[in-house]
Amino acid sequence: MTSENEVIQYLKDNPTLLEDYIVSTNVSHETFERWSVRRAIKFKKSRKDQISGGAWTDLDHAMKRRVILETSDNRTRILFEITQCCGQLIGTDSMELIVQNDEGAFICRKDENGELKLKKVKSSKKPNYVQAIVNAGNQTIGEIHFHINLTPSEKSIVNAICTWSASCNYFSELYTHASEENNEDSVHENIAKQRKLSNFLLDVAKSIFHDIVSMDAVIVKVMNFAQKLVDADRASLFLVDAKNHQIYARIFDVGTGDDEHVKINKEGQKEIRFDMSKGIAGYVASTGDGLNIENAYDDPRFNAEVDSKTGYTTKTILCMPIKIRNVVIGVVQMVNKHNGVFNRQDEDAFEVFAVYCGLALHHAKLYDKIRRSEQKYRVALEVLAYHSVCNSDEVNKLKKIEITDRIVELETIDFNGMRLSELEKPLYAVYMFKTLFGGFLQYETDDLIRFVLTVRKNYRRVAYHNWAHGWSVAHAMFATLLSHKEVFSNLEALALYVSCLCHDLDHRGKNNAYMKTMSTPLAAIYSTSVMERHHFNQTVTILQQDGHNILKSLTSAEYKQTLSLIKHCILATDLALFFSNKAKLNVILEGGNFELTNPEHRLLTQAVLMTGCDLVASAKPWNIQTETVKVIFEEFYDQGDAERLSGAEPIAMMDRTKAHQLPAMQVGFMRGICMPCYELIAKIFPKVDKMRSRCEYNATKWEELAEEQKQKEADNS
Incomplete structure (x- = not known):
């Protein structure tokens, strides 16, 4: 019979034999993946260290740029390149691409000639891997399946790549769609608008993390951009006061408001308020549905009072809700587009804008709350510091x-x-x-x-x-x-x-x-x-x-x-720790292995000595001991009273109605905790044996009192 060592030696002498077998159909894809993961875990290698290099890890990306440009109309190829990029950045090839289309889900792999091939995914196949999803609009166009666990930072890298790639795909398709339906000038105009929107979204994202200093700063930024985004004459942003069923704004275009609605809030700021039951903005705030109105005066929801008092004529309105977790927190209203009416592109662009706007406003609100809380906290600290x-x-x-x-x-x-x-x-x-x-x-x-x-x-x-x-x-x-x-x-x-x-x-x-x-x-x-x-x-x-x-x-x-x-x-x-400390120290002492020079023995000694000093009342003269115990039990009874008020039944030691059992309970405490503690300390420090002897004397006295109490109860019964 051939031994294991002989087999290993044979494989070392014939390395191609093992390789040919592993890459053959004798070994399934799943088995090969499992072996790879087990090997990585066994040798504890960082996946980053296993990167063998590649186009996506090379500083020169010229070749990859050329591939993307040449295949920009091939969604599958682009998704495959995204997958390869993710794999090389985190250092693994243990992954696969699933492409989604109208016909279902397909595994995408390269064949021996380097061509991409799609194979239908069986519906019975259950995922056992991490997923990164690529979305275009509201549609999933691909999934990257990792057969290994990713760290949080690696997940962030993959999600960032997928998000940006999906955005590129989305805007690319907008461009293609526009090219088919419009002339060249319209296409360039659409691209310029999308670029402007993208730049602003990045600006808002930066503000969320860096530039936000107040709600007002965010609102000014939102209003200024919103007006330019859809080429509107005027813009208004209202926040929702759900408690009072109103919408309000601290910063607004005074040309569209009227002084009757301007009030001074509790913080001394001017603001304009409307009931949510009035006007287009109120309707959008109440329902959460956006409105694109070509003729304001033909819509019964329009409130013409403001126009009549200001002399301004409202014609077209684009009003969109701003939501966080499906809750409307504000409304942005565009009035009178300079050229024509608000179109579908305006709506689409504004819908994307509203999501980022919601994030910015939400974070600004949180920032304001944190800032106010911080000031209150500082005041509280000053007061506490003075009194403490x-x-x-x-x-x-x-x-x-x-x-x-x-x-x-x-x-x-x-x-x-x-x-x-x-x-x-x-x-x-x-x-x-x-x-x-x-x-x-x-x-x-x-x-x-x-x-x-x-x-x-x-x-x-x-x-x-x-x-x-x-x-x-x-x-x-x-x-x-x-x-x-x-x-x-x-x-x-x-x-x-x-x-x-x-x-x-x-x-x-x-x-x-x-x-x-x-x-x-x-x-x-x-x-x-x-x-x-x-x-x-x-x-x-x-x-x-x-x-x-x-x-x-x-x-x-x-x-x-x-x-x-x-x-x-x-x-x-903490008395809960004393018992384990005592047990460990007793084992060391009884084994004759105690050494004060040993750091562990030293720490245990200090811990037990702290317990001994904390319990020192039990080692005081009897008159001091009895006075102290009365005070201790008074605190115990206060806790028991509090527990009973909350509906809990206190233990006997803390039950005021069982005060007659105090001597017996004190005996248990002295014999179960105090005496073992002082006996242990006396073994290490003979000079403080007086603490042990005094505790022994007091324990005996409590036993006498407990016996007297027991006898008294027997006589009364």
């Missing part, structure tokens, strides 16, 4: 007080921050920052004071997750860092302290589950760790405020590293 940033009086008041002596009692976890005044908390926060980082970080004292005071101002007045909690967590980190100066680098310590101080900025007193269940705006912005991501973004916002950047002396690399660590640390306070 500390003022100079607050800064000066804190500057006058300077702590020069060491505060020993602040260096222990047992310190009771609840007894501090509103002035002392920021004062001590500044003191802790200076104690930790005064030796290595260059900062301005005013910036530090502003930063701390603004952080305080951006904590909401909720029951628990407020400034007092942020300060308490920062203090816990301060005490931990003081006793472990050798463990963390200066930047890591800086990130840990700032993260603790800011970790609950702008907390709303509701957890992540509430944010998602109630479909709040924050939940729409952040899919995971909703509140924590918001807290981090608030931190960055404060640092970016003028006079608040306490990190500005860091190098660019140090600044990026510190912000990255702050983000990591604040996100770690």
Whole structure:
């Protein structure tokens, strides 16, 4: 039996054998295409790299221009050249052309002599490819089928080529049609008009993306061109006010209007308004149908009042709707063609013009809305900045007080921050920052004071997750860092302290589950760790405020590293992440593989330490613990009340009617989350074992209270 290697070697020695077999009828076209795609995917080659060159990728297009000129009356050949151009520009020959005509759809391929041949497409054949459609007017004349997936940019290239090619075909047929029916002068006139229309459409397209500064600028451009396009004496453009069932214009030909209709709108601008039930323009706006009227006074829909007051005589009218998504947004009305009446060519040209006009007006409206919104946004930012940033009086008041002596009692976890005044908390926060980082970080004292005071101002007045909690967590980190100066680098310590101080900025007193269940705006912005991501973004916002950047002396690399660590640390306070962090760290510790020099182990340690500081209330003396728990549950009950108002049933922990179960629920929290956290931290940092032992003591006390409650309920039953 011949081995695989022997077969491969034989094919290498006889390369023509394999090639003859592949290009023979033994291999179907579909199989060959599939092999080509699989090969491209396997070797991960960019299709751009597979371009072997060709007339359409060569800078000299003389040969292709000659071919197009010589075959300009052969639609199939032109479509074939378009297909080849698309294929070479994106670097593939895995495609085919489908030509559409009155007899159906045909696959177009070259035979062995280079001649184009058409083969009827079977109706049962289902497409499994990307399509690019070439339209002429409202008719599909061809489809390019790609047997590979195209990138968005490649699709844009193909669509652009097909669009321009279809336009060329359309105008070419207009020219041919005119040549057959009119004399040479009319043909040249038609070509000149089409060229003028094409140039203006390009101008409008440029305006959509570059030149639009206001609605008025667009309307002036539209009116000026519209009048010249059909050789009209006067032109008017009205926008639709669907709410009031009126049409109006801010810019109009005063010779065709009357002063009775001119009003001053709420923005202080002059505008003319008509009811949509009156006149030709009103009729077109109401129905969406264009009108070409040869004698205005013979049409009952014509409103002759304006003529009677101005002395102007309206004879011919061409009035067309401007639509966006089949909704009429405006009406363009041409009055009195200079030579004769408005004809079919005028209508056709104006129909194309109206599409671009609609786009321009639509984008101009959006631009105006965005511009107004931007101004409102700036005003809102100014107001918010004023109210959310500390003022100079607050800064000066804190500057006058300077702590020069060491505060020993602040260096222990047992310190009771609840007894501090509103002035002392920021004062001590500044003191802790200076104690930790005064030796290595260059900062301005005013910036530090502003930063701390603004952080305080951006904590909401909720029951628990407020400034007092942020300060308490920062203090816990301060005490931990003081006793472990050798463990963390200066930047890591800086990130840990700032993260603790800011970790609950702008907390709303509701957890992540509430944010998602109630479909709040924050939940729409952040899919995971909703509140924590918001807290981090608030931190960055404060640092970016003028006079608040306490990190500005860091190098660019140090600044990026510190912000990255702050983000990591604040996100770690999401309790949903604690369980996975704990599991990973336990596996490493139990396996004896823990190394603080390992970046992954270091990040996990920082994350768990952030959780420990966030839960520090459970490691405080019993009297502080009980007072804090009352406040925590009051916030929980507020959330439960809000959930019940919205028709949802809160969980037991947040149900005010189940307050008697508080001791038992607290036992579950202490034993399930707090104790595992502090046991893990104590394994890495033995010096903070007091947090674990204090938490153990408090958990035991809650168990005693839970047992008493259980006994009381048993006695009452």
